[in-house]
Amino acid sequence: MPDPDAIPLLEVSNLSIDFVSEERIVHAVDGVSFSMQAGSTLAVVGESGSGKSVTALSLARLLPSPPAQIRSGKVFFEGTDLLTLPERALRHYRGGKIAYVFQEPSTSLNPVFSVGFQLSEAMALHRPDLQDRRAAGIAALTEVGIRDPERCWKSYPHELSGGMQQRVMIAMALVCRPRLLVADEPTTALDVTIQAQILQLLREIRSRFGMSILLITHNFGLVKGFADHVLVMFRGKIVEQGPTDAVLASPRHPYTQALIACVPRLGESKKRLTTIDYARLDALLSQS
Amino acid sequence: MKAIPAKRSGVWHQVVSRPRGALALAILGFLYFCALFAPFLAPYGPGDQDLRRTYHPPTSLTWTRRGLAVRLYENADPSQALYRPIPGRTAVIRWLPIGHPYRLFGLFPCRRHLFGVEPPQKVYLLGSDSIGRDVFSRLLYGAQVSLSIGLIGISISLGVGLVAGGLAGYFGGWFDSVVMRTTELLMAIPGLYLLLALRGAFASQFGSGEVYLLIVIILSFLGWSGAARVVRGLALSLRAQTFVDAAIVTGLSPWRILWRHLLPNLASYLLIAAALSIPGYILGEAALSFLGIGIQEPSASWGLMLAQAQEMKVFMCNFWWLLTPGAAVFVTVAAFNLLGDTLRDVIDPHFRTGDR
Amino acid sequence: MVLFVLRRLLFLIPLLLGVTLLVFFLMSLTPGNFLTPIKAQRDISPEFLAALEKSFGLDRPWYTRYLLWLRNVLHGDFGYSWTYKVAVVDLLWQRVPATLLLNLTSFAFAWAVAIPLGVLAAVHRNSWWDRLTTLFAYASLSIPEFFLALLAVYFAARTGWFPLGGLMSIEHEFFSPIGKILDIAHHLVLPTLVLGLGGVATLMRILRANFLDVIRAEYVTAARAKGLPEHVVIWRHVFRNAVNPLLSTLGYVVAGLLSGSLLVENVMSYPGLGQLIYSAFIRQDQFVVLASVVLSCILLVLGNLFSDILLAWIDPRVRLPAR
Numbered sequence: 006m007p008d009p010d011a012i013p014l015l016e017v018s019n020l021s022i023d024f025v026s027e028e029r030i031v032h033a034v035d036g037v038s039f040s041m042q043a044g045s046t047l048a049v050v051g052e053s054g055s056g057k058s059v060t061a062l063s064l065a066r067l068l069p070s071p072p073a074q075i076r077s078g079k080v081f082f083e084g085t086d087l088l089t090l091p092e093r094a095l096r097h098y099r100g101g102k103i104a105y106v107f108q109e110p111s112t113s114l115n116p117v118f119s120v121g122f123q124l125s126e127a128m129a130l131h132r133p134d135l136q137d138r139r140a141a142g143i144a145a146l147t148e149v150g151i152r153d154p155e156r157c158w159k160s161y162p163h164e165l166s167g168g169m170q171q172r173v174m175i176a177m178a179l180v181c182r183p184r185l186l187v188a189d190e191p192t193t194a195l196d197v198t199i200q201a202q203i204l205q206l207l208r209e210i211r212s213r214f215g216m217s218i219l220l221i222t223h224n225f226g227l228v229k230g231f232a233d234h235v236l237v238m239f240r241g242k243i244v245e246q247g248p249t250d251a252v253l254a255s256p257r258h259p260y261t262q263a264l265i266a267c268v269p270r271l272g273e274s275k276k277r278l279t280t281i282d283y284a285r286l287d288a289l290l291s292q293s
Numbered sequence: 294m295k296a297i298p299a300k301r302s303g304v305w306h307q308v309v310s311r312p313r314g315a316l317a318l319a320i321l322g323f324l325y326f327c328a329l330f331a332p333f334l335a336p337y338g339p340g341d342q343d344l345r346r347t348y349h350p351p352t353s354l355t356w357t358r359r360g361l362a363v364r365l366y367e368n369a370d371p372s373q374a375l376y377r378p379i380p381g382r383t384a385v386i387r388w389l390p391i392g393h394p395y396r397l398f399g400l401f402p403c404r405r406h407l408f409g410v411e412p413p414q415k416v417y418l419l420g421s422d423s424i425g426r427d428v429f430s431r432l433l434y435g436a437q438v439s440l441s442i443g444l445i446g447i448s449i450s451l452g453v454g455l456v457a458g459g460l461a462g463y464f465g466g467w468f469d470s471v472v473m474r475t476t477e478l479l480m481a482i483p484g485l486y487l488l489l490a491l492r493g494a495f496a497s498q499f500g501s502g503e504v505y506l507l508i509v510i511i512l513s514f515l516g517w518s519g520a521a522r523v524v525r526g527l528a529l530s531l532r533a534q535t536f537v538d539a540a541i542v543t544g545l546s547p548w549r550i551l552w553r554h555l556l557p558n559l560a561s562y563l564l565i566a567a568a569l570s571i572p573g574y575i576l577g578e579a580a581l582s583f584l585g586i587g588i589q590e591p592s593a594s595w596g597l598m599l600a601q602a603q604e605m606k607v608f609m610c611n612f613w614w615l616l617t618p619g620a621a622v623f624v625t626v627a628a629f630n631l632l633g634d635t636l637r638d639v640i641d642p643h644f645r646t647g648d649r
Numbered sequence: 650m651v652l653f654v655l656r657r658l659l660f661l662i663p664l665l666l667g668v669t670l671l672v673f674f675l676m677s678l679t680p681g682n683f684l685t686p687i688k689a690q691r692d693i694s695p696e697f698l699a700a701l702e703k704s705f706g707l708d709r710p711w712y713t714r715y716l717l718w719l720r721n722v723l724h725g726d727f728g729y730s731w732t733y734k735v736a737v738v739d740l741l742w743q744r745v746p747a748t749l750l751l752n753l754t755s756f757a758f759a760w761a762v763a764i765p766l767g768v769l770a771a772v773h774r775n776s777w778w779d780r781l782t783t784l785f786a787y788a789s790l791s792i793p794e795f796f797l798a799l800l801a802v803y804f805a806a807r808t809g810w811f812p813l814g815g816l817m818s819i820e821h822e823f824f825s826p827i828g829k830i831l832d833i834a835h836h837l838v839l840p841t842l843v844l845g846l847g848g849v850a851t852l853m854r855i856l857r858a859n860f861l862d863v864i865r866a867e868y869v870t871a872a873r874a875k876g877l878p879e880h881v882v883i884w885r886h887v888f889r890n891a892v893n894p895l896l897s898t899l900g901y902v903v904a905g906l907l908s909g910s911l912l913v914e915n916v917m918s919y920p921g922l923g924q925l926i927y928s929a930f931i932r933q934d935q936f937v938v939l940a941s942v943v944l945s946c947i948l949l950v951l952g953n954l955f956s957d958i959l960l961a962w963i964d965p966r967v968r969l970p971a972r
């Protein structure tokens with residue numbers, strides 16, 4: 006049980022983000038509050054467009070502005086409000102304390118630089134004391150399960166497979182020993198077998214380095230057995246949150262129920278996969 | 294590539310509603326008006342000489358009791374083309390006087406001009422050139438060349454590009470590779486060199502109208518490759534779409550398929566391409582005439598007029614008005630560029646950032 | 650790599666044959682020849698003229714003359730200029746360095762100015778700076794090169810700050826070595842500006858568009874997420890990717906410069922290849938034209954080759970096809 010008096014690792018309160026264009030304003034994130042303890046794993050679940058990725062990116066102020074605009078809210082990381090921090094100080098947190106892994110590994114590595122260069126770049130910023138960046142980088146590549154780290158270090162992103170690229174991204178996050186790893190749909194673009202490997206890798210990392218993980222996903226199937234807490238977002242708002250087992254066992258919100266019902270289970274022979282009936286959902290929501 | 298529905302009325306409305314588009318259309322409308330009514334608007338013919346008034350500066354306008362008038366000048370030093378206004382002496386501008394005969398739109402015989410002064414005197418709104426011809430009148434006549442050559446040239450080259458590119462994309466095979474290699478060759482050779490060679494080859498004594506046609510044909514010969522490549526790409530992607538298969542199954546001939554299905558999908562592209570490539574033709578004609586191998590004297594063309602401005606005397610004595618054709622080319626080309634960019638913004642917003 | 654270069658150079662052979670054949674054919678269509686002005690002089694006997702025509706092979710059909718020319722070229726003899734009364738090779742040898750120098754400086758000028766302007770315009774999109782550079786690009790793309798050249802000469806004549814033309818001053822030989830370099834540079838300033846300006850606008854627009862494409866890429870967000878300072882993100886991660894497509898257009902830029910230098914050199918009386926080709930065309934000085942065309946083609950292919958090699962060297966995804 007974590008100490009209830011300790012400062013939470015991450016505390017987001019009343020965060021609202023708008024996307025402003027000439028034609029209209031979209032409330033992408035609307036009054037979101039949640040917190041995370043050090044060493045815990047939180048899963049944010051929701052469909053695309055629900056505001057989960059926007060929330061994740063806004064933690065380190067990575068949203069392009071314009072069009073994104075933070076309307077209100079605070080993001081405390083170990084007690085510091087990241088949203089009001091000057092750019093210079095914020096850079097210390099980016100990558101150093103909060104590291105990101107993105108959905109599309111093939112586009113999140115810069116195609117014109119070698120893996121080694123991109124790894125050293127991160128190390129040069131956050132671990133200036135390191136004597137041998139190459140050794141540290143190769144160690145990190147080994148840690149994420151790359152078989153030939155020496156060759157990988159020298160190769161360019163397009164020479165690697167999707168799973169390998171994602172491992173490199175995770176290694177890049179790891180080398181700086183961050184406190185929080187934000188994984189934004191880290192397995193969506195990968196094959197099913199690779200997905201399982203990457204999830205397993207994230208699990209190992211968490212236990213080995215005591216890192217907290219914020220997992221963004223649309224798939225409730227990944228949440229079980231991975232996250233301690235779960236948070237369901239729908240149309241920019243949090244509709245349900247709580248311990249994973251409790252939410253999975255008895256979802257209260259109709260949207261959560263619908264999302265859980267969408268996960269296909271092995272051994273269950275259904276003619277059709279369940280989809281969300283939005284008309285019914287809207288009717289239910291308007292009643293409550 | 295996604296087929297863009299061409300809603301002509303919608304495009305027109307959107308272009309006009311944008312400030313840049315409205316500006317471009319206004320400028321072009323004005324220029325085309327000037328070109329169409331050039332003989333009427335111009336007080337003199339393009340070849341009317343006056344050897345006593347060479348390099349005459351622009352006559353300044355004043356307001357007198359008898360109405361708008363121009364100052365009269367005396368030649369202070371005949372060897373130097375130095376003119377001084379005579380104090381107090383003016384010539385009243387007459388509206389719609391009878392002047393030299395011409396045919397309006399090449400059809401209706403007419404003698405009226407918009408304005409003029411009593412014959413022994415002359416009005417030079419933009420000065421005169423080395424043999425005393427009115428720069429303002431020649432500018433108007435030159436507009437006829439520059440403004441029409443782009444339209445005719447683009448029609449020919451888009452037509453050729455459409456047929457060559459469409460067939461290459463539709464049929465593929467050896468025809469495709471021949472067309473593509475040819476376009477690559479044409480794009481690799483510096484355009485002006487080819488222009489020179491072609492023009493040199495057909496240099497025999499041509500009349501003014503024939504030279505004009507020749508220039509258009511040479512420019513179109515150089516210009517079709519870009520259009521052909523794009524049309525081929527579109528045809529290839531359209532070829533893969535089901536509705537073309539459906540057309541083949543129903544037994545339509547290739548020509549009809551190209552005509553009925555390809556053309557509507559290409560309409561928006563053609564519109565943009567036309568607006569953006571017209572400047573090339575205007576600049577090409579101006580360059581050729583400037584080098585002395587385009588439109589020949591005594592016809593007027595902006596490039597030809599600029600060729601005259603190359604003399605050292607012009608630079609030394611500050612005959613700035615002889616450079617006005619350059620400004621005219623600049624304004625015309627800029628207006629077409631502006632129109633093309635606006636059209637592109639309107640028709641396909643995805644192109645907005647891409648200038649390729 | 651070596652194979653690739655060899656293949657490209659082999660491709661030069663059919664290209665040169667095709668182009669020279671075309672030029673030869675077109676010039677043979679042209680009425681009259683370089684002897685026409687001589688014929689007009691009354692004091693030259695018809696016998697002498699006939700002898701001249703025979704010695705130059707003018708009495709034979711054009712394709713025979715082409716083969717004759719080809720044979721001579723293969724022996725390293727590019728012929729003789731009838732208007733300049735020197736061997737063509739010597740003539741080109743005088744002119745090429747000037748054109749090469751002018752094109753290189755214009756090229757360097759275009760890149761040096763376009764890169765910062767384009768990047769700034771993209772980074773501060775929709776700012777007044779962006780609008781100003783867009784306006785500038787419009788203006789310089791709409792102005793005819795020869796008119797700009799005229800304006801430059803006009804400017805030089807009115808202010809006297811720059812020479813009116815030429816490659817060097819008359820008293821060039823009497824200057825010190827540094828003075829000589831400065832003298833040539835002084836004569837280069839205006840032609841470089843005029844020839845380079847169009848390139849600046851084109852490059853700037855392409856660079857800005859590429860930049861705006863790349864800046865939205867996920868790896869740019871990833872680079873920021875690493876904690877890299879913004880200037881490193883822009884100049885290292887975005888710039889390297891945005892500039893690569895520009896390199897592949899290098900070949901066409903070379904072609905454009907060659908065309909442009911023809912006009913600019915003529916207006917600004919800069920003694921380069923463009924001026925030579927033009928006057929040779931007008932005077933039907935056939936061997937000079939042919940040799941200049943051959944040289945231009947070689948320059949073009951070399952320019953394309955250079956851009957391909959550069960691209961393969963800079964962008965790890967591009968491989969030179971070995972076949």
